[in-house]
Amino acid sequence: MLKAEHISVLLENRQVLNDLSCTFRAGEFWGIIGQNGAGKSTLLQCLAGLLAPNQGQVLVDNEDMHQLDPLSRAQKVAYLMQEQEPSLAFSVYQAVEMGRYPWPDNPENRHRVTEQTLTACRIDQLKNRSILQLSGGERRKVEIATCFAQNSDYLLLDEPFNHLDVVYQRFLVKKLQAIARDKAVVMVCHDINVVAKYCTHVLMLLGDDCYLSGDSATMLNKANLEELFDESQ
């Protein structure tokens, strides 16, 4: 159970989140929606333990996220950044293998899991290429695969479908749905149709410190969506 308890975040004197509470359980597939600047990415970073909230706390399996050491935190939670900064020319294989960092694998096991993940994410034919020579979409697939290789209980994804073609988008969302059968998947997504069709739960950041959460069938009603699309925000 990953739990945000009354968290508030101030970034450079701007109140980004104010008193937000929400609980994410295994078996749930969450979509977080809201307009730009509503605090979706900030929330995800708090849940991933990368940003300490100014007030409130994040609990993972009843432990305070910010008391955990980085390794056990990464064993619990995998996080996909919205944009990965460009870096050195590691190979795709090496990049995906980095997802195994939190786990004390032996080399054979590490190799096996990395190969399996590459195949499962349909990028095994890229494995010897440099990550700098990939297209934007291919690089996104590598970043997602790195998160999958981490094999954590909670998967937090910031706009996972960015740069991906429609075929892979559909493949990915079905894969996430499958993962969410025994883990918790939380994704920030701007595509309401995808959220409505695949997510079991939804968290709406509506601005003015108004947060609504619940199962997607009841939450995505006309009144809430009108609020979400309100152009005066």
Add this chain to the structure above:
Amino acid sequence: MQTRQWLKRPWIWWLFLLLALIVSVSVGSVALPLNQLFNPDSITYSIVWQLRIPRALNAMLVGGSLALAGLLIQNLVKNPLADPYLLGVSGGAASCQLLVIMLGLSLSAEALFLIGFGGSLLATLLVLKLSYHGRIKPNKVTLNGVVMAFGFAAIISFMLSLADGQQIRSMMFWLMGDLSFAQPSWLMVVILGLCYFLLRQQHTALDLLARGELFARKSGVHAERLNLMVFVMTALLTSMAVAQAGTIGFVGLIIPHIVRLLVGYQHRHLLSVTILAGALFLLIADTLARTVLSPIQLPVGIFTALVGVPVFLVLSRKI
């Protein structure tokens, strides 16, 4: 990515280093009969064992330290133009030591070493302190380091303009690097060895850090602690090198780039090969510096660039 598998093996580099050492010791302004090498009364014996071998070991130690420091600082600030002197080390050490030379104080080599070491550590602490806002911010380090370097350059130019002819010559030598000055120091062996040992344990974490601090943190690396450790190591290694041999340029900038082109980006291979390649490179440059116009000895800094630039350009075209 074409990396050369055989170049990833450290023993190959040890072999190169041994060959270079033999060549370096046997050439010089005085031709030496090799059969006298182990005769303690001969002139050969004293030149080889008291002059050339200590100087060659010094070159290897300084070269290895600077190259490792360069690899670390480029990883920390994510800037390919960064070199170990970015932390203000060279300026701090140079200012203090030049002041001593200019004041005409006749200090022992050890005292001059300690003054340089102290000056460089002070300057580094200043840069790191200015870049500390809850944690050390790498992009602040870059900016503060460059700005501080300009400040120190002005102080150094000021001192040079006040110095007389004989002083200027010894100052210039020092500013461009001079390996004939000091004996190889055991402290440096220990620090370099210790840094390598500690970094070797963290080689995967260093790979992750190279992909960005946030990436490293989200993957489970204790990035704040690693950053701090690596900054301290860079400062120590560079301060030692500068105090030992002056500000030898270019090794810390170019060797990490060359080694990455040769063996790839994983620190599993990078760490050892960078140290060994830096040692090899500075040994060759120093051998050239003292033999090309012998008996005149040239500052080694000239040859690090003269050798390094073409090597880098050829490699970056080929790979």
